[in-house]
Amino acid sequence: MFHRRYIIICLALICVLFLISTVEAQKIMSIQLKESQLRVTPSFLGKITAKLFYGERVTVLQEKGAWKKVSIPGKNVQGWIHETALTSKSIVLKAGRGTVGTSVTGKEIALAGKGFNEEVEAQYKKNNKNLDYTWINQMETMKVSPEQMEDFIAGGNLVFGAEGGNP
Amino acid sequence: MNKLSRYAILLTLAALTGCAAVETVTTIATDVGVQSGALTKAQGESIRKSTQAVSRSMEDFTQEQEYYIGRSVGAIVLGKYSALSDAKVNAYLNLLGQTLAMASDMPELFGGYHFLALNSDDINAFATPGGHIFVTRGLIRCCRTEDALAAVLAHEIGHVQLRHGMKAIEKGRVTEALTILAQESAKSFGSEDVIRLTREFGGAISDITNTMIKNGYSRAYEYQADAVSVTILKRIGYNPAALIDMLNVMARQMKPGGNDFARTHPSPQSRIAELKDNSGIALTSIEPPAVRKERFTKAVGHLL
Structure with missing residues (x-):
């Protein structure tokens, strides 16, 4: 004999699942990069409207392929950002690392600065004194600006997004 | 206590596995289950724990x-190969490589993509999960055009995009590291943690470098990176x-028995065969435009 109470419990669980997916549809996302930019158009060659930093939150307004048009809560700024710059997890910064509060709870949290971080790298270096990070630091300073990229593309008879791909 | 109804709840729980919010649902479900008497407290606790263990994977990094x-x-x-301190070459590699990365499915990384030439005649290239990409002079010498060098860099970007480096980390290690993190995430880290x-x-660094430098990725991974390159x-x-x-x-140019691509990659011939079969690329080589030839020669001509 299958008790009615348990059928109700099972139905309730399924309802909870649907409720959660509805809440997730209204998207607030976080920047998962050291820094990123919002652009006027959905392209890496688009003019930059704002700079964003790790853990900052944005509201998704519109989607176009791999690009999302977002706004920054509390600020009158909108722009396009590539989806790989964003995570649906709430990024909680360690105290003193940023403006984002640490009041968020739950499992969908990426703890910025936790885990394999500067501190762990320093400890690892201490254990492996033969390793030299000079060139790693050096190569990380080699950055290409959108203008240089645009010149390189035009100058080489190339096309950005020739196949309607991600750019 | 009805056995059937307990199974019904367990079944519902099982059905919910695989959904994005599985942990939240499981927590609520087990609470309901325990409160209604369908599950004992211990059973609820164990379901919660195993869901957490299952949902902890590489994606959680x-x-x-x-x-x-x-x-x-x-x-x-860089302990195995020294950097090629040639500003012209490295600037060109970054211009070319960072432009290519923007056209990939993974254009954004925490610290971005960065490229560096290595001072070696070995034919070799490496890509780290953080987007640091290295190419030896020996491999640059295999490139007769900017298009060919672009193909090499795009192949390495493919390894980053497909997270092949991260996949080389032993599963047990991933679980262990993430478990330490989960236990301690609420409070600040002590030196013991x-x-x-560390x-x-x-261990993770060794797993990756052993695969990348010594043993090589699987043939499948190399073919996948070639496909991304195309x-x-x-x-x-x-x-x-x-x-x-x-x-x-x-x-x-490859020396048989060499400690480079000869050891870690499928033979160039089998990569070509795979490309022809699956990417349908015509063999006929088309000369790149003069402007591209010119800037390629200007940037790396002295290495060739």
Whole structure:
């Protein structure tokens, strides 16, 4: 004999699942990069409207392929950002690392600065004194600006997004 | 206590597995289950724990953590090969490589993509999970055109995009590291935790470098990276046949038994065969435009 109470419990669980997916549809996302930019158009060659930093939150307004048009809560700024710059997890910064509060709870949290971080790298270096990070630091300073990229593309008879791909 | 109804709840729980919010649902479900008497408290607790263990995977590493793994993997590569201190070459590699990366499916990384030439005649290249990409002079010498060099860099971007480096980390290690993190995430880290995490960190670095430098990725991974390379080349207007051209040159220049691509990669011939079969690239090589030839020669001509 299958008790009615348990059928109700099972139905309730399924309802909870649907409720959660509805809440997730209204998207607030976080920047998962050291820094990123919002652009006027959905392209890496688009003019930059704002700079964003790790853990900052944005509201998704519109989607176009791999690009999302977002706004920054509390600020009158909108722009396009590539989806790989964003995570649906709430990024909680360690105290003193940023403006984002640490009041968020739950499992969908990426703890910025936790885990394999500067501190762990320093400890690892201490254990492996033969390793030299000079060139790693050096190569990380080699950055290409959108203008240089645009010149390189035009100058080489190339096309950005020739196949309607991600750019 | 009705056995059937307990199974019904367990079944519902099982059905919910695989959904994004599985942990939240499981927590609520087990609470309901325990309160209604369908599950004992211990059963509820054990379901919660196993769901957490299952949902802990490589995906739970933040991009920031992959970046730090990448830095140390890069430092190990630079312990084996020295950097080529040639500003002209490195500037060109970054201009070309960062442009290609923007056309990939993974254009954004925590610290971005960065490229560096290595001072060696070995035919070799490496990509770390953090986006540090290295190419030896020997491999640059296999490239007769900018299109061919683009094919090489796009192949490495493919390894980053497909997270092949991260997949080389032993599963047990991933679980262990993430468990330490989960236990301690609520409070600040003590030095004991840093030491434990550093042990896992060191293990992860060894797993990746052993695969990348010594044993090589699987043939499947290499073919996948070639396929990504072709996609990127097409998107940006390079001739994808340049990859085949580069592989032909590589086949001639590669020393059998060498400690480089000869050991870690499928033979150039089998990569070419795979490209023809699955990417349908025509063999006919088309000469790149004069402007591209000119800037390629200007930037790396002195290495060739």
